[in-house]
Amino acid sequence: MTSFSFPVFDLGAFESSEGPARAALGAEVDRICRETGFLAIRNHGVPQAVIDGVWQAARAFFDLPPEEKQAARAPYKGYPYGYLGPELEALARSRDVDSPPDLKESFNGGPLTVPEGMRDEKALSFCYAPTIWPQAPDGFVAAWTAYYQAMEDLAARIMRLFAVALNLPEDYFAPFINAPISALRALNYPEQHVPPREGQLRAGAHTDYGSLTILLPQEGSRGLEIITPDGQWTAVPPVRGAFVINIGDLMARWTNDRWVSTLHRVVNPPPQEGGMDRRQSLAFFHQPNWPAEIRVLDACTNGEPAKYPPVLSGPYLMSKFTATAA
Ligand SMILES: O=C(O)CCC(=O)C(=O)O
Numbered sequence: 001m002t003s004f005s006f007p008v009f010d011l012g013a014f015e016s017s018e019g020p021a022r023a024a025l026g027a028e029v030d031r032i033c034r035e036t037g038f039l040a041i042r043n044h045g046v047p048q049a050v051i052d053g054v055w056q057a058a059r060a061f062f063d064l065p066p067e068e069k070q071a072a073r074a075p076y077k078g079y080p081y082g083y084l085g086p087e088l089e090a091l092a093r094s095r096d097v098d099s100p101p102d103l104k105e106s107f108n109g110g111p112l113t114v115p116e117g118m119r120d121e122k123a124l125s126f127c128y129a130p131t132i133w134p135q136a137p138d139g140f141v142a143a144w145t146a147y148y149q150a151m152e153d154l155a156a157r158i159m160r161l162f163a164v165a166l167n168l169p170e171d172y173f174a175p176f177i178n179a180p181i182s183a184l185r186a187l188n189y190p191e192q193h194v195p196p197r198e199g200q201l202r203a204g205a206h207t208d209y210g211s212l213t214i215l216l217p218q219e220g221s222r223g224l225e226i227i228t229p230d231g232q233w234t235a236v237p238p239v240r241g242a243f244v245i246n247i248g249d250l251m252a253r254w255t256n257d258r259w260v261s262t263l264h265r266v267v268n269p270p271p272q273e274g275g276m277d278r279r280q281s282l283a284f285f286h287q288p289n290w291p292a293e294i295r296v297l298d299a300c301t302n303g304e305p306a307k308y309p310p311v312l313s314g315p316y317l318m319s320k321f322t323a324t325a326a
Pocket residue numbers: 185187203208215217224264265266280281282283
């Protein structure tokens with residue numbers, strides 16, 4: 001047994017707090033990010049209609065016949081956006097672990113606009129590559145765009161919270177994230193009619209790559225697990241009305257590993273506990289501006305040398321992204 005209890009943080013209360021109360025809430029987030037970097041955020045202010053809109057649009061898209069979904073497929077292996085059909089990705093391979101492909105399909109979209117003056121060829125052909133939109137269902141693009149925008153805003157608010165947690169000026173991260181290259185992914189883990197292959201999961205063990213991820217697992221669903229500090233795989237139950245936030249590798253690097261980018265996965269719970277039922281989720285991967293230089297924060301070195309040289313956000317993401325195609 002483990003003593004882990006999943007922390008739930010009230011973002012609205014933090015934002016209206018002041019002085020020592022605010023510092024104390026920041027310190028709580030610092031503690032959580034040192035331990036697991038996973039927490040639920042409630043009182044986040046994202047309208048339920050925006051959430052329901054994209055949720056239903058994604059569901060209707062995944063319910064289309066395969067050939068219709070394939071019309072929105074990524075045009076070649078490694079293209080970041082569009083539909084990625086079943087068994088085309090194995091997240092465990094991002095850590096050089098060979099595994100059967102994940103039991104999922106996804107739809108992926110990139111930034112809503114290209115910043116004026118952006119000329120970097122790699123940026124234009126990767127992060128700013130067009131999203132391949134599906135023709136159906138009606139209203140998909142509007143619902144997607146509204147949710148993407150809401151996630152970008154929420155991520156910026158969480159980055160302010162992170163600045164407080166790290167004892168930095170509240171707007172410290174702002175110049176790094178004013179033209180972010182975040183991606184939104186809708187995931188569908190189809191109902192399983194045959195048992196999975198040996199070692200085959202819904203999403204293999206991985207860490208996320210960027211600054212932070214905003215995850216919305218299906219209400220009441222099971223399967224998401226993280227490694228807790230005691231070394232155990234531990235279930236993260238969905239918290240009603242809350243998002244699951246986790247930090248990614250780039251944030252671990254920025255903080256010189258003061259904060260951890262925790263390994264997580266989506267398993268197939270036992271069939272008698274609904275493990276073969278369909279499961280849906282939304283994952284928003286927040287990523288600083290393409291050219292942002294991510295240099296270990298002085299506040300996190302305690303006078304010791306930094307463990308990592310500086311990297312640029314966009315090229316760093318690209319280098320991480322390419323290993324997972326199955
Ligand atoms: O579907 C989930 O709950 C988690 C998905 C995930 O971790 C990812 O796509 O990075």
